[in-house]
Amino acid sequence: MVLIALVVAALVASRLGDRWITSAEKLASGVARRKPVALLLVALTAIFARLAMLWLFPVPAPAVHDEFSYLLAADTFTHGRLANPPHPMWIFFDTFHVLQHPTYASKYPPAQGAVLAVGQLLGHPWIGVLFSMAIMTAAITWMLQGWFPAEWALLGGVLVLLRFGLSSYWVNTYWGGAVAAAGGALVLGAFPRIIHHQRPRDSLVLGIGAALLANSRPFEGFVFCLPVAIALAIWLFSRTSPPLGIAGPRVLLPVLCILALTVLLVGYYDWRVTKNVFLLPEALGLRQYENMHLFAWQPQKPPLHYSNAQFDYFFNIHLRERFIPSWAGWKHRSWEGVVKIWLLFLGSILSISFVTLPWVVRDHRIRLLLVQFCLSSAGLLAVIYLQPHYAAPLVATVFALWVQAMRHLRRWKLFGRPLGVGLSRVIVLAALAHVPFQVVQTIPNPQAADKAWSISRAHIVEQLDATPGLHLAIVRYAPDHIVHHEWVYNAADIDRSQIVWAREIPDRDLQPLLAYFGNRSVWLVEADASPPRLQPYPGR
Numbered sequence: 373m374v375l376i377a378l379v380v381a382a383l384v385a386s387r388l389g390d391r392w393i394t395s396a397e398k399l400a401s402g403v404a405r406r407k408p409v410a411l412l413l414v415a416l417t418a419i420f421a422r423l424a425m426l427w428l429f430p431v432p433a434p435a436v437h438d439e440f441s442y443l444l445a446a447d448t449f450t451h452g453r454l455a456n457p458p459h460p461m462w463i464f465f466d467t468f469h470v471l472q473h474p475t476y477a478s479k480y481p482p483a484q485g486a487v488l489a490v491g492q493l494l495g496h497p498w499i500g501v502l503f504s505m506a507i508m509t510a511a512i513t514w515m516l517q518g519w520f521p522a523e524w525a526l527l528g529g530v531l532v533l534l535r536f537g538l539s540s541y542w543v544n545t546y547w548g549g550a551v552a553a554a555g556g557a558l559v560l561g562a563f564p565r566i567i568h569h570q571r572p573r574d575s576l577v578l579g580i581g582a583a584l585l586a587n588s589r590p591f592e593g594f595v596f597c598l599p600v601a602i603a604l605a606i607w608l609f610s611r612t613s614p615p616l617g618i619a620g621p622r623v624l625l626p627v628l629c630i631l632a633l634t635v636l637l638v639g640y641y642d643w644r645v646t647k648n649v650f651l652l653p654e655a656l657g658l659r660q661y662e663n664m665h666l667f668a669w670q671p672q673k674p675p676l677h678y679s680n681a682q683f684d685y686f687f688n689i690h691l692r693e694r695f696i697p698s699w700a701g702w703k704h705r706s707w708e709g710v711v712k713i714w715l716l717f718l719g720s721i722l723s724i725s726f727v728t729l730p731w732v733v734r735d736h737r738i739r740l741l742l743v744q745f746c747l748s749s750a751g752l753l754a755v756i757y758l759q760p761h762y763a764a765p766l767v768a769t770v771f772a773l774w775v776q777a778m779r780h781l782r783r784w785k786l787f788g789r790p791l792g793v794g795l796s797r798v799i800v801l802a803a804l805a806h807v808p809f810q811v812v813q814t815i816p817n818p819q820a821a822d823k824a825w826s827i828s829r830a831h832i833v834e835q836l837d838a839t840p841g842l843h844l845a846i847v848r849y850a851p852d853h854i855v856h857h858e859w860v861y862n863a864a865d866i867d868r869s870q871i872v873w874a875r876e877i878p879d880r881d882l883q884p885l886l887a888y889f890g891n892r893s894v895w896l897v898e899a900d901a902s903p904p905r906l907q908p909y910p911g912r
Contacts, residue, residue, distance in 0.1 A: 393797055397523075404526035407517055414529045415510040418537045419502055425538060428815055431498050432544050435826035438480070439546040440861035441469035443497055445478035445485025447864040450492050454482075454644040456864050463679060464874040464885050467860045468686070471657055474647045476866075479657030482641055483555075483588035484548035497546060505543045508550040508557070508767075509533045515561030515768050519738075520775050527800070528775045531722065532767065534807050539814040540716060542761060548588065549761035555584030556596055556765030560772065563600055563740070567607055570614060570622045579630025585765055586634055590652070595751035596765040599744045662687055664695065667754050668702045680877050686855045695756045702756075709758030716760045717770050719810075721802045724795075726773075728780040738776050745769050825857040828904045832897065835906065836871050844885075844892040846909055848876045850900035859899050 404410050422429075434440050448456055455475035459465060462472040471477050478485060491500025513529030520528075536542050542549035558581025565574040578600075585593025607613050608623070639649040646656045658664065661683070663673045675688040695701065714723070726732070733742065748766050752758055778799070784792030816823055836843045847859045863869045872892070874885060886894060894909040 400526060401523045404522040407514075407522055407525075410517075410522065410526050410529070411510045411513055414513050414526075414533055415506040418506040418509045418533050421533070422502060422505070422537060422543055425811070428811065429539060429544055431496065432546070433826045433830040434546055434861075435823060436545065436547065437468040437856070437858055440467070440858070441478040441480055442484050442488055442546050442548065444470060444861065444864060445480065445482060446488035446492050446497050446500070448477060449482075449485055449489035451864050453864070454641055456866075459866050461874070461885050461888050463880070464877065464882075465860065465862055465866065465872075466680070466683070466875075468661075468683075468858055469657065470861070471645065471653060471660070473660075475645055476864075477645045477653065479653045481587045481590060481652075481654065483551045483584055484546075486587075487548070487551055488546060501543060501546060501548075501550070504548075504550040504554070505537050508554040509537060511554040511557035511561070512768050512771060515557040516772060516775060518561045518564045519772055520779070524775045524779060527778075528771045531774075531800075531803060532771055534803070534810075535717065535719075535722075536767075538807070539811045544814075544816075547761055549764045552585060552588040552593065552761070552764035553767040555581045555588060555593065557581070557768040558584065559597055559600055560741075560744075560768045563604065566604070566623055570619060572622050572626045575623050575626035576630060579627045579634070582627075583630060583634040586638060589762065589765060591755070592748065592751060592762060592765055596744065596748050596769075599740060599747055603740050662691065664691060664756070665697055666756060668697065668756055669754075670697065672697050679880070680875060681851075682849065682853065682855050682858070682875075690855060697756075702753075705756065705758060706753050709752075709760075713758075713760045713763050717763075717767065718774065719806075721799060721806055722774060724799055725777040725781055728777045728784075731780040732773065732777050735776060735780075738773065741769050741772050741776075745773065825854075825899070825904070829859055832904065832906050833871060836895070839893070842889075842892040843871045844874060844889045844894045844909075845871055845897050845906075846874050846876050846882070846885075846894065847897045847899050853900050857899070859897060 403413065434443060448454065455477040458473050458476050462476065466472055469479050471479050487500040487504045488497040489500065490503065491497040494500075509529055509532050512532050513525055516525035516528045519525075536550070536553075541547065558577050560581075562574045562578035562581065565571065566578065582593070582597050585596060604623075608616070608619055613619055614622075642651055642653065643649045645653045648656075658666065661676070663676050664687075665672055672692065675692070678684045678687065695705070732738070745766065748763070748769070752763055755762075778796055781799075782792045782796045784790075784795065832845070836845065860873045860875045862873050866872055872889060876882065896905075896907050896909045898905040898907075
């Protein structure tokens with residue numbers, strides 16, 4: 373019935389309002405053909421459209437473990453350091469996704485932290501999130517310009533903006549996604565330009581995109597770049613390629629220089645954080661805290677012992693129950709992750725375009741995109757963890773495939789009537805009309821459990837900031853504490869921070885901590901009270 377309704381609507385739309393829709397398409401086509409203008413337009417729209425929605429989606433307060441870790445990286449970088457020295461009282465500051473030894477640092481790759489650091493220098497880390505979203509939409513539009521006519525590139529860029537730039541968690545949290553998506557778009561957009569023009573600047577762009585992926589989503593980025601590297605190597609030794617004496621300096625040398633520099637910088641960052649050039653911070657974090665299998669086929673590892681109950685529950689119960697190495701568990705996690713990615717990337721309306729999938733699959737012009745999509749999807753499903761932003765490099769690929777599906781759809785005819793023209797218009801108009809509903813569905817509820825605690829924490833931060841002097845906030849958790857609501861996160865320079873957060877650990881003497889921070893006012897934060905309470909610490 374839905375398909376019949378769409379066909380009827382398409383046949384009607386191909387005639388009804390044709391004059392106005394055609395005029396709008398011509399106007400958009402005129403803008404799209406001025407390619408630099410189109411890139412600037414989508415980037416500025418991404419910024420100002422999101423700013424216009426601040427009354428609905430205010431500047432977010434961090435709530436997820438990962439967000440605090442990225443913010444630590446940002447604060448570390450703004451202090452002119454890649455890592456911080458371990459703190460003598462680290463046991464009371466130990467928290468999720470943060471290394472305490474051999475340095476005090478975020479365990480995550482540095483790209484997202486660097487973006488947030490730019491925002492912090494400009495006034496607030498979220499400014500970096502906003503700018504990264506603008507860069508992502510412009511990069512994907514630029515990528516599409518290299519593969520398709522300018523009109524289709526602009527359409528794809530606008531829809532990326534609407535899907536990700538207004539109400540998605542990519543722009544409303546500090547988790548990231550936009551940086552890796554921009555990296556993937558630069559790699560994918562540079563490839564056809566290298567093939568057609570052999571300009572050193574395009575090779576440099578490809579290298580920069582790969583560098584962004586290496587410093588944001590290293591594993592996913594490697595799998596994403598692998599088919600591009602193979603396709604580029606095949607082309608270099610094909611008859612259509614210029615002689616190696618020409619292609620070498622123009623194509624290979626710029627890419628290899630950027631990649632060599634990237635390897636050196638990654639190694640240096642690893643050395644500063646983990647004291648080992650070949651040990652990634654995230655790998656060290658997995659070893660020190662989780663001791664979990666990473667790939668779906670690996671057996672479970674023995675649990676670790678932790679000094680606090682929150683770690684013990686999260687790592688030894690929550691994660692191990694959720695990520696049991698079994699076929700049934702893998703199927704459930706994979707299906708759950710794929711659905712989340714699909715809902716964020718395309719949703720039901722844009723997915724209608726893939727009714728032309730049989731034609732898309734046979735299209736030799738985008739064979740690389742299909743191979744890349746399949747290989748990257750396999751890589752994502754091989755790892756036990758799967759969140760939509762892990763698939764960020766694939767945004768460019770998915771929307772390139774979607775544009776090609778729409779181009780095939782637009783050619784369809786039924787009894788000589790332009791069915792495809794009508795269908796493509798119905799899909800685009802429906803996607804535009806769905807944006808307000810998409811926004812309303814994602815308006816944050818301050819009373820929701822996953823938001824209320826972070827808002828309470830932000831209020832206590834404001835209260836202590838407004839109180840003269842330096843403060844030590846000792847967090848007490850109830851036995852039934854929700855482990856995802858973690859209060860103990862600190863800035864890069866703990867000793868000079870106005871507020872220092874510490875956890876109360878049963879059976880561990882607090883006197884060394886209290887003596888170390890003897891010049892501070894000491895507060896007790898009862899995190900699981902309703903509402904959370906701040907009061908002077910008993911006996912101080």
